[in-house]
Amino acid sequence: MDDVTERFGYRLKRAAAALRGAMDKALREHDLTVPQYACLELLDQQPGLSNADLARGTFVTRQSMNVVLRGLQADGLITRPATTDHGRALPASLTDAGRERLDRARAAVYAIDQRLTEAVPASRRAQFLADLDRMADAVSPG
Template sequence: MVVNAYMVDGVRTMGPMRMSFDERLGSHLKRVEQELTTAKTAAVKPAGLTVPQYAALFVLAEQPGISAAELARRCLVTPQTMTTILRNLEAAALIERTPHPLHRHVIETRPTPAGRKALDQADERAVSVERRLAAAFSQDELDTLRKLLARVSETLTSDPVLGS
């Protein structure tokens, strides 16, 4: 237990009784996602990549020449965000961008050899994080967790009041 020498105020004021953070599914999801991001960030960092850059390279390695818009959809980010990510990848010479031979307004993006190398390096460590994580659960538990998460997703995206 940390005793904070500068603790300044423990007084509670009367007010509306709110739902505590701990009751909220969102808190737990946020914490877990953040911890996972931290672990993955550390995993891909030796390869000189960020997590979003790793995700983009991953998709690019399987589908070289894909458009930035399509890449954004696969990586679950907006096209504007993908533009930012690609700008940094291109500056690091990990991808190449060339106009599409037929559709002039489409730009094809491909990983460079250096990009593939960085991806391989990052992927090995990222997968090891996933494997260690999965090893903490039985197959049944993993299935259950996936199903429950899928239900959360459905609830959020189908409810007209909540999601899209």
């Protein structure tokens, strides 16, 4: 039997777990979780996203994102209308406090991302990113 630690899936999971651990630690100092931070990042780039859009963009279920959004709203970091004129989606937006928290946390997260980037030789980065995309596509449904 093959050594599982030499398989691509194992190595990807190991890297993902290391990234998640580093992000958890860094974001704890900003009183945020990784899903909360990811949600704030997406809302900064695309204000008005729905719960479903945010769930897809942060790789969590809609139910989990609903919990994340309620927590961010309770902390005054986002706003969502109580009702909407268009369907059931309640578009979310950052508050000033949310933008300030995001800005502080972003520096810590980007420093982690920079460490990841520097771990791959500059001459191989574009190919490595393309390889990761192909791997994701190879196992994605439909």
